[in-house]
Amino acid sequence: MMTWFEIDLGAIRNNIRRLRNLAGVPVLAVVKANAYGHGMVEVSRVAEQEGVEWLGVARVEEGAQLRKEGIRTKILVMGYTAPESVPMALKDNLTLTVFHPEAAQGYQNQAAAMNGELRLHVKFDSGMGRLGMFPEEGLDFIRWVSEQPNLTLDGVFTHLACADEPEKKTTNDQLARFDLLLEQLEQGKLRPRWVHAANSAGTLYFPKARYDLVRPGIAIYGQNPSPQAPLPVGFQPAMSFKSRLSSIKTLPPKHGVSYGHRYMTSKAERVGVISAGYADGYRRSDHAFALVRGKRVRGTGIVCMDQLVVSLDDVPEAKIGDEVILFGQQGGEVITVDELAEAWGTITYEVVCAASARPFRLYIDRAEDNRGA
Ligand SMILES: Cc1ncc(COP(=O)(O)O)c(C=O)c1O
Numbered sequence: 311m312m313t314w315f316e317i318d319l320g321a322i323r324n325n326i327r328r329l330r331n332l333a334g335v336p337v338l339a340v341v342k343a344n345a346y347g348h349g350m351v352e353v354s355r356v357a358e359q360e361g362v363e364w365l366g367v368a369r370v371e372e373g374a375q376l377r378k379e380g381i382r383t384k385i386l387v388m389g390y391t392a393p394e395s396v397p398m399a400l401k402d403n404l405t406l407t408v409f410h411p412e413a414a415q416g417y418q419n420q421a422a423a424m425n426g427e428l429r430l431h432v433k434f435d436s437g438m439g440r441l442g443m444f445p446e447e448g449l450d451f452i453r454w455v456s457e458q459p460n461l462t463l464d465g466v467f468t469h470l471a472c473a474d475e476p477e478k479k480t481t482n483d484q485l486a487r488f489d490l491l492l493e494q495l496e497q498g499k500l501r502p503r504w505v506h507a508a509n510s511a512g513t514l515y516f517p518k519a520r521y522d523l524v525r526p527g528i529a530i531y532g533q534n535p536s537p538q539a540p541l542p543v544g545f546q547p548a549m550s551f552k553s554r555l556s557s558i559k560t561l562p563p564k565h566g567v568s569y570g571h572r573y574m575t576s577k578a579e580r581v582g583v584i585s586a587g588y589a590d591g592y593r594r595s596d597h598a599f600a601l602v603r604g605k606r607v608r609g610t611g612i613v614c615m616d617q618l619v620v621s622l623d624d625v626p627e628a629k630i631g632d633e634v635i636l637f638g639q640q641g642g643e644v645i646t647v648d649e650l651a652e653a654w655g656t657i658t659y660e661v662v663c664a665a666s667a668r669p670f671r672l673y674i675d676r677a678e679d680n681r682g683a
Pocket of ligand 1: 340388469509510525529535
């Protein structure tokens, strides 16, 4: 193998267990976007073995794919689904999210035509400013949904915009606004089985947000939601990005490296080419780092589609074919996803979600007692 993502399913198992113990309520494992690059089907199988109550996807097609692969756990489609896709949702027993009366009417019509029963969670915008109905408009809509012959009101939820930030007010205000709706639903005997709000940071930092179910994504994969909202000790990153040296040579002084010659050697410099580039999910930038023979080396020149170049002056023992780490551990050294996120001006989520389809996914299951938790 030249370039691959090594995914430790044992780390995912460990992280799910920790989340469940910490939250004290059932877990909806967010596996959308190919499980943040980790492999949706493989991660869902582990989550299912761990007994998570729900899986969360963004699109109805993702849910259908999981059913095709034999996943039986309840699946919530958290994004918008067009009414035309209701037959797919019914066939595959997917629970849909709704937040517009027109869509809800469309769902009722489609479900009636199939003589089916469609399970729904209603999404509320308590402050995110994205998908969702305002909580103040919720009571009548919830009543209407619960009266439809072919719709079942199974849940209500909201999403937190700032749970991974140090200021707590925005999240507390969102929860208070959601709570007002929940009180109305209680009074009207309309509170459904599942009330949920917490993403990873909400689960960790806002116990009040846990309600009946938590919806972690990034924490399952062992990555920090943000530098200000780190995971507790004992969570483990599941993904490492690995490749190999495909060429080594010494360039003369004043020799350009890679497209645009954005790097120039100042003296004779030994460089190595690594078989990974932006088509594999490594950011096209001048900020590349790697571990070679347990030593940290820096990129020279811009990252290309299929390769990147590093300086090997400090690693004279490096050989063509050596395994290199783009993120993960080698010997006592580590390159973290946090570090790359910072260097690239993004968040951990984007670094792992960028993992493209091309590299092989190598699944391993490191023993629990190696985790030092
Ligand atoms: C509705 C919803 N819930 C939960 C999550 C999981 O968030 P996180 O990865 O921050 O835990 C997401 C991810 O974006 C989401 O869209």
